[in-house]
Amino acid sequence: MPVVNMVQALNSALREEMRRDPRVVVLGEDVGRRGGVFLVTEGLIDEFGPERVIDTPLTEAGIVGVATGMAMYGLKPVAEIQFIDFIYEAFDQIVTNLSKLRRRTGGMYSAPVVVRGPCCGGVKGGMFHSQSNESYFVHTSGLIVLMPSRPYDAKGLLKEAIRGEDPVIFLEPKILYRTIKEEVPEGDYTVPIGEARLVKEGSDATIVTWGAMVYQALETAKLAESKHGWSVEIIDLRTLFPFDKDSIIKSLEKTGRLVVVHEAPKTLGLGAEIAAYVAENAIELLKAPIVRVAGFDAPFPLVHERLYMPNVARIYMGLSKVMSY
C-alpha cells in the first residue's frame, strides 16, 4: 500500500469518484489549473477537463448556491471553499437552501452536495485562515458534518460523503494535510458515516476529540501515563454529526470520566452537546463531572495560537480535574 498524506488521499478520493460516476463534478476558486491552494484538486482538470473541474468566480454564495442547483438537477457536486473561514458568504445558501431543501419540498428534491474545505488552526493563519466553525453546521438540521484526522479516514469518508444522498460539510484540518502520512489503500473503500474510531484504549478516563486535537490528546495521554500511570482512552469522532453516541457511552462504561477536547470555541462547541447527551442519558456512569478543553471564546489569534488552541498543558489540566475529583 502506498504511504500518502491527507492531500494525496483526498485527491485520490476525488479522482476515483469522478472516474466511477460521471455525475461527480468539482467546483470552487482556483481548483483548476492551480489545483486548489492546497493542491487537493491537483491534476483533476487534466483528466476530467474544465466542464467537470470548474474554476468559479470569487463568491462562496455563488459556489454553494450553484452547487445546490446542480445537485437538484442531478449532478453530484463537490464544492471547495478555499478556507472554511470564507464560508459565511454562503451561509444563507447553506442554511436556507442546502440543508432544508429535502424538508421544504416534502422530499421531492434533495441536494447531495459535498462542501469541503480546509479548517482549523496551527499554521499561523490568523483570524481568517484558522477557524473551527463546525458548530454552525452541526446546529443546522439536514447537514452531515465530517472531520477526518488521518489520510485513511479522509479518503474513505470523502468517498462515502460523495456517494451519499444528503448534503455534507467536510472539514479538513489543514495542519494535518502534509504532516501525517500513512498507508492508504489504492482503489475503493469507504469509511462509514456515524462511526467513531478508537484511537487508543484506556481504562481511567476517556478523551473524546476530533481533527488535529487527536494528536494533542495522544501526547497528553503519554505524559499522564508516565507521570501518574493514568490509562487514557481516546476516541476520534470523525463524524461530528450524527456523532457516534454508542462509542462514547461504551467507553464511559469502562472509564467513567470524560474530557472533551476541541479547537472550536468552548461556548456551544460540539463538546456542549456531547456533555449534554451524556448527562441526559448516562449520568450514572460518571465518576467525575465532564470537563471540556476547548478553544477560548475569542476570535482565533495570529499570535500565541498554540496557547489559544487546546495544548498538552491544558488537556493535562482537564485530565487532572477528572482524575482528582
Add this chain to the structure above:
Amino acid sequence: MEDLGFNIEEALGLHRVIDEDGNVVGEEPKVSGEKLLEMYVFMVRARILDEWILKLQRAGKVALHAPNRGQEAAAVGAAFALDKDDWLFPSYRELGAYLVRGLSEEEIIDRAIANVDDPLKGSEFAVYGNRKYNVVPAPVPVGSHIPLAVGAAIAAKIMGHKTVVMAIFGDGATSRGDFHSGLNFAGVFKAPVVLVIQNNQYAISLHVSRQTAARTLALKGAAYGVPGVRVDGNDVLAVFSAASKAVERARSGGGPTLIEALTYRVGPHTTADDPGRYRLQDEAKAFEKLDPIDRYRKYLINKGLLSELEDKRIWEEWSLKVEDVVKRCFNKPPLPPEVILHNVYSKPGWNLLEQMRELRESLRLIEELGLEVE
C-alpha cells in the same frame, strides 16, 4: 439616445495621463510640483517597504505577505486624492495607500511581525490600519468591507459631515454579493463614497476574464446608477485625477463613483502562492515593462522636477531609513499571551474571565513541566 447619467465611454475606455515612456498623453492634474514629487516618494517608499516585508516573510519573521510590486500607482494615486478627515477602507495590497494616509514604516512592520506595538494586537496577518489616520483595517474575506465603507459614507451624510469615504478592493471582490449590495446602497442613497477596484487581473489564479463576462469592471456601475470610470492603474496621475474628481463629486453631494484601476499583479497572490502553476513567466515579464515607478520617474525627469541624482538619493535615503526601522521593530518584545482574550467585548464576560485564569494556569504548567507548546 436617452441620457442614462452614465458615460459609457469612461467605463469602457482607459484614461491615461502619461504613457510608458513618461510622455504626457492626457490632461495633467493641476497640482504643484512638490505634490507630484511627494506622490513619487510614496511609491518608492511602498516599493522598499514591500521588498522588506517580503524578505522578512522569507526569513520566517512575517506570517504571510501579499506583494504589492507593480501596483504602487493605484494605491498611492487613489489615497492621495483624500483629505485628512476622509476615511479609507483598504484591502491587503495597498502599502502605498497606508503610507499616504500617515502610517509609518515602523508601525507597518510592527504590525507585520506582530510585536508589542502592533496596533491590531496580533489579530490577523497582512492587514494594516489605524483609527488615528482613518484607515480601517480590512477583513481578509475579500470585499466584505465594501458595505462598511458605504455605510460610513451614508452616516457621514446623515450627520452632515463633509467626509468622503473610499474603499479599495480587487477584481475578485466584484464577484461577491457584498460588492453588489454595497454598490446598490451607494447608488440609492447617493453615498459620498469612492469605490476603487484595483484590477490586477488575477484573483489568485483566476484571470479577470473568467471572473466576469462584462467587458470592463467599471461598466458594473451602470446597473446601479453609479458612474464608472476606467483608468490605467499603472499611471499614478490617471488614478489620482479620477480619484480627485470622484472625491470632489462625493464631497459636493454628487454621490458615489466606481473607479476601475487596471493594473497587473507582477508577483504571486501571496507568499503562499506559486503563479508558475497557472500562468506563463513571460506574461509577468511583459508587465514589468509597465512598471508604474519607472514611468512616473521618466515623467518627473522630463518635467525637470527630478534629477537622476536626486532620484538616487531618495532611494538610498528611504532604504537606509527602513533598514533602521526594521532593526528597531525587532528590538521590541512580542505581544503578551493575554492579548488573545482582549477586545472581544467592551468588557470581558464571566466566561472570558474564567478562561483568562485557565490561560494563566496553563502558562504556569508549561513552565513547570518544561513543555514545548509554542
